[in-house]
Amino acid sequence: MDMHALTRSLKEKNDSKIVMLVADGLGGMPVEPGGPTELEAADTPNLDRLAKKGVLGSMIPIKPGITPGSGPGHLGLFGYDPLKYVIGRGVLEATGIGFDVGPKDVAIRCNFCTLDAQGNITDRRAGRIPTEQSAPLAVKLREVKIPGVEVFVEPVKEHRFVVVFRGEGLGGNVADTDPQKTGVPPLDPAADDYDSQRTADVAKKFVAQAREILAQEPKANGLTMRGFAVKPALPTYQEAYGVKAAAIAVYPMYKGLARLVGMEIVGQPNNLEEEIDVLGRAWNDYDFFFVHFKYTDSRGEDGNYRAKVEMVAEFDKIVPRVEALRPDVLIVTGDHSTPAALASHSWHPVPTLLAADTCRPDACERFGETEALRGGLGHFEALYLMPLALAHAGRLGKFGA
Amino acid sequence: MDMHALTRSLKEKNDSKIVMLVADGLGGMPVEPGGPTELEAADTPNLDRLAKKGVLGSMIPIKPGITPGSGPGHLGLFGYDPLKYVIGRGVLEATGIGFDVGPKDVAIRCNFCTLDAQGNITDRRAGRIPTEQSAPLAVKLREVKIPGVEVFVEPVKEHRFVVVFRGEGLGGNVADTDPQKTGVPPLDPAADDYDSQRTADVAKKFVAQAREILAQEPKANGLTMRGFAVKPALPTYQEAYGVKAAAIAVYPMYKGLARLVGMEIVGQPNNLEEEIDVLGRAWNDYDFFFVHFKYTDSRGEDGNYRAKVEMVAEFDKIVPRVEALRPDVLIVTGDHSTPAALASHSWHPVPTLLAADTCRPDACERFGETEALRGGLGHFEALYLMPLALAHAGRLGKFGA
Numbered sequence: 018m019d020m021h022a023l024t025r026s027l028k029e030k031n032d033s034k035i036v037m038l039v040a041d042g043l044g045g046m047p048v049e050p051g052g053p054t055e056l057e058a059a060d061t062p063n064l065d066r067l068a069k070k071g072v073l074g075s076m077i078p079i080k081p082g083i084t085p086g087s088g089p090g091h092l093g094l095f096g097y098d099p100l101k102y103v104i105g106r107g108v109l110e111a112t113g114i115g116f117d118v119g120p121k122d123v124a125i126r127c128n129f130c131t132l133d134a135q136g137n138i139t140d141r142r143a144g145r146i147p148t149e150q151s152a153p154l155a156v157k158l159r160e161v162k163i164p165g166v167e168v169f170v171e172p173v174k175e176h177r178f179v180v181v182f183r184g185e186g187l188g189g190n191v192a193d194t195d196p197q198k199t200g201v202p203p204l205d206p207a208a209d210d211y212d213s214q215r216t217a218d219v220a221k222k223f224v225a226q227a228r229e230i231l232a233q234e235p236k237a238n239g240l241t242m243r244g245f246a247v248k249p250a251l252p253t254y255q256e257a258y259g260v261k262a263a264a265i266a267v268y269p270m271y272k273g274l275a276r277l278v279g280m281e282i283v284g285q286p287n288n289l290e291e292e293i294d295v296l297g298r299a300w301n302d303y304d305f306f307f308v309h310f311k312y313t314d315s316r317g318e319d320g321n322y323r324a325k326v327e328m329v330a331e332f333d334k335i336v337p338r339v340e341a342l343r344p345d346v347l348i349v350t351g352d353h354s355t356p357a358a359l360a361s362h363s364w365h366p367v368p369t370l371l372a373a374d375t376c377r378p379d380a381c382e383r384f385g386e387t388e389a390l391r392g393g394l395g396h397f398e399a400l401y402l403m404p405l406a407l408a409h410a411g412r413l414g415k416f417g418a
Numbered sequence: 419m420d421m422h423a424l425t426r427s428l429k430e431k432n433d434s435k436i437v438m439l440v441a442d443g444l445g446g447m448p449v450e451p452g453g454p455t456e457l458e459a460a461d462t463p464n465l466d467r468l469a470k471k472g473v474l475g476s477m478i479p480i481k482p483g484i485t486p487g488s489g490p491g492h493l494g495l496f497g498y499d500p501l502k503y504v505i506g507r508g509v510l511e512a513t514g515i516g517f518d519v520g521p522k523d524v525a526i527r528c529n530f531c532t533l534d535a536q537g538n539i540t541d542r543r544a545g546r547i548p549t550e551q552s553a554p555l556a557v558k559l560r561e562v563k564i565p566g567v568e569v570f571v572e573p574v575k576e577h578r579f580v581v582v583f584r585g586e587g588l589g590g591n592v593a594d595t596d597p598q599k600t601g602v603p604p605l606d607p608a609a610d611d612y613d614s615q616r617t618a619d620v621a622k623k624f625v626a627q628a629r630e631i632l633a634q635e636p637k638a639n640g641l642t643m644r645g646f647a648v649k650p651a652l653p654t655y656q657e658a659y660g661v662k663a664a665a666i667a668v669y670p671m672y673k674g675l676a677r678l679v680g681m682e683i684v685g686q687p688n689n690l691e692e693e694i695d696v697l698g699r700a701w702n703d704y705d706f707f708f709v710h711f712k713y714t715d716s717r718g719e720d721g722n723y724r725a726k727v728e729m730v731a732e733f734d735k736i737v738p739r740v741e742a743l744r745p746d747v748l749i750v751t752g753d754h755s756t757p758a759a760l761a762s763h764s765w766h767p768v769p770t771l772l773a774a775d776t777c778r779p780d781a782c783e784r785f786g787e788t789e790a791l792r793g794g795l796g797h798f799e800a801l802y803l804m805p806l807a808l809a810h811a812g813r814l815g816k817f818g819a
Contacts, residue, residue, distance in 0.1 A: 018501040395797030404483030408765040417487035
């Protein structure tokens with residue numbers, strides 16, 4: 018029995034409100050021996066007060082040693098086993114630009130490339146053609162018509178764009194057409210299973226028409242297709258947990274990930290303050306709120322320790338506004354660590370805080386990585402954060418008599 | 419490979435004795451900010467001394483956030499994955515009244531109800547008929563005779579009673595006959611799978627004869643059947659761990675749960691002191707002893723913090739008598755938490771203590787929830803307590819060369 022079978026069978030209704038504040042890439046590292054992490058260095062009076070009242074834990078995003086991308090990181094946070102539910106590259110790319118991938122869709126990451134007169138690839142990325150030049154080409158490819166299939170083409174950045182085919186019987190197991198070298202032609206789309214044969218046929222037609230449309234383009238006269246993927250069959254928050262969930266985020270990627278699990282995207286906030294405005298306005302209409310803050314991750318990725326410290330402090334400042342709404346369960350966490358010292362996502366556990374009247378407080382006095390090691394939630398996998406949230410909200414009944 | 423496959427392949431014989439003292443619902447919560455839990459507030463000089471000598475841990479009964487009933491709670495403690503081995507409602511009810519459910523049995527929870535002249539239900543619980551009136555009716559139903567099947571009828575309380583059919587080929591997947599509303603007749607017993615067809619047929623015959631027997635009863639002239647269940651195929655303690663196990667408990671439910679895993683029920687103690695008397699007398703005849711203390715849970719369920727504190731102190735007092743028997747491994751734990759603040763079972767981890775000459779002591783100075791967070795056993799699932807007990811008793815060999 019997996020955790021969703023359990024939560025589905027035990028879920029109970031009440032009027033409680035759960036807020037999950039996610040500071041992307043929250044976990045960090047010291048930059049000098051014995052020094053503090055970004056979170057520990059930051060001025061966080063509000064989070065420290067919450068830490069004293071609530072319970073801390075050291076959350077493992079996937080499994081020890083595994084560094085998650087944004088997709089698996091968020092799936093884990095949302096309580097979906099990221100090793101069971103894999104979001105294919107095409108779907109993640111489409112999701113990242115705000116495309117709402119549906120159940121009849123197969124999404125594909127495409128690259129513009131350049132071909133010589135014989136049709137062999139001369140540059141696999143079309144010289145990293147600037148977005149201003151590549152975007153109109155992507156839009157032009159919308160002229161492609163394939164009977165029985167809706168075709169969507171969306172520009173991404175530089176040589177990258179997304180194609181989505183919508184129709185019946187389109188499986189997602191088609192091999193990449195990028196041969197990974199120059200001097201040879203792109204591969205023909207080839208199905209890896211019976212259910213994906215139609216997708217491969219559709220892709221072949223797409224490529225043929227696209228090649229005609231692009232034939233005279235000097236910068237990019239060909240394309241390759243990679244990461245064919247269909248939307249994974251994720252149970253929704255409503256099904257799995259019995260909650261009506263809202264997602265509040267600035268960036269399309271996180272809205273898209275939330276949409277995949279059945280959250281409704283509310284508002285169009287441009288920054289954290291506006292996100293909390295949206296939270297307040299949506300308060301009466303939902304049971305669960307996912308609020309995403311991007312910049313802790315961004316500054317970590319930049320390798321800028323001081324700037325990440327400042328972002329944490331900025332994040333801390335909005336906490337009282339959230340508390341003022343009186344959530345029954347307030348969680349503060351991240352989808353993974355992004356230590357400035359590594360300038361990248363990492364596998365390190367994420368300090369996590371849960372405040373609720375029903376929690377058993379621990380001895381933690383402030384919010385930070387070291388303090389979280391002696392927290393009452395112990396070391397736990399992200400997968401269990403949602404069951405813990407529901408339990409503390411009184412939304413899970415007893416298992417067995 | 420599950421833990422039982424491991425312990426089965428590694429188990430070794432010796433003369434060691436293991437005692438597991440279970441204070442039901444041991445874990446608690448503070449009732450004021452910064453205050454102690456029930457266990458932390460109680461005067462427990464003996465448990466504190468053991469904690470200093472031994473090793474502590476924070477035990478998760480099922481999975482994070484999941485609140486167990488007594489059945490799954492004890493299965494976990496006994497080392498049986500509660501998500502794999504599910505004890506059906508009928509078996510649990512029969513077990514709870516001390517009925518020894520066997521491998522050819524299907525057990526059913528029944529309710530007396532009242533029916534009008536058309537056979538429609540007028541009261542699903544027969545007005546919660548008092549036990550003095552319902553018990554004789556249940557006994558009267560023992561007159562039912564069904565060829566090829568032994569029929570047992572046992573009173574429980576008020577409108578509730580238990581029926582057990584014993585015979586060949588009686589599956590447990592039969593739907594409830596309670597329509598969950600009045601003004602309609604009880605449903606016919608309907609099999610959910612092929613193997614349960616005979617059970618449904620037997621149940622129909624039982625209902626028909628019971629209706630005749632009850633026809634003239636003014637208070638309860640009908641019945642409904644729920645929670646059809648067969649005994650789960652649990653390996654015994656002897657098979658799984660190679661130990662001869664004794665269970666010492668006052669209440670039938672806990673004796674029944676222990677019997678399901680092959681423990682022998684010893685003595686008929688009426689209180690904790692008598693349970694320890696029984697322990698002493700049985701000392702030479704068994705390798706493993708499960709001793710159950712009920713009242714920590716009862717006072718927690720009552721929501722009475724002070725009374726639970728007193729029960730913990732009472733529990734502490736018997737510890738020297740157990741130590742005097744010189745067990746090789748002495749464990750003190752609970753099957754779940756029952757914080758008085760919640761007046762119910764909860765998901766919070768259970769402080770757990772293991773004392774043995776072979777343990778690696780930690781820095782813990784006393785027995786309590788907060789102290790257990792820095793214990794040497796860390797946060798661990800109940801499932802692993804028995805392997806830890808066996809290991810500390812020198813009863814598990816090396817895995818692999």
